[in-house]
Amino acid sequence: MFYLNLFIMRKFKLLALALVIGTASLFAANGDDPKETNKKIRNQIVNLLDTPDFIVEKDVTVALTFTFSSQGEIVILKVDSRDANILNYIRENLNYKKVINPGEKDKLYTMPLKVKAS
Incomplete structure (x- = not known):
């Protein structure tokens, strides 16, 4: 036993x-480093946003929530800003724009963007 x-x-x-x-x-x-992937996505988003064609009186930080479509296009879901000019500017310049290395489809991304005073 x-x-x-x-x-x-x-x-x-x-x-x-x-x-x-x-x-x-x-x-x-x-796997892929998510911080590095997010950094690449952020750099591409910053490149898509040129200098605004309106006057920004003071620096504003905006929380941007977006995802990617199956075609690799940015789909803006929410822009945390009360300024209509900034809201429209970000939507016009980013919504449905293709990026080279998109993130995961249908995953929510949130990142802060700083719009500097001009």
């Missing part, structure tokens, strides 16, 4: 070790 319990415990330890190694290898898989 003692040897049977010892045999079962050894098999249990071996199974637990295999489970730990298998789980660790799952989480160790390297």
Whole structure:
């Protein structure tokens, strides 16, 4: 009886070790760095936004919420601004514009944009 319990415990330890190694290898898989991807997307968005054709009296930080369509186009969902000029400017210059390396389709992205005074 003692040897049977010892045999079962050894098999249990071996199974637990295999489970730990298998789980660790799952989480160790390297994918794209999301921070780097977001930085590339942000740079492309900043390039699409040239200098506004209206006067901005003071610096304004705007929270921009968007996603990507299946064609890789930016789809603006929300612009957190009360200024109608800024709201229209961002929508006209970004909505349905293609980017080179779009993010994931249907994933929500939120990023702050600073519109500087002119």
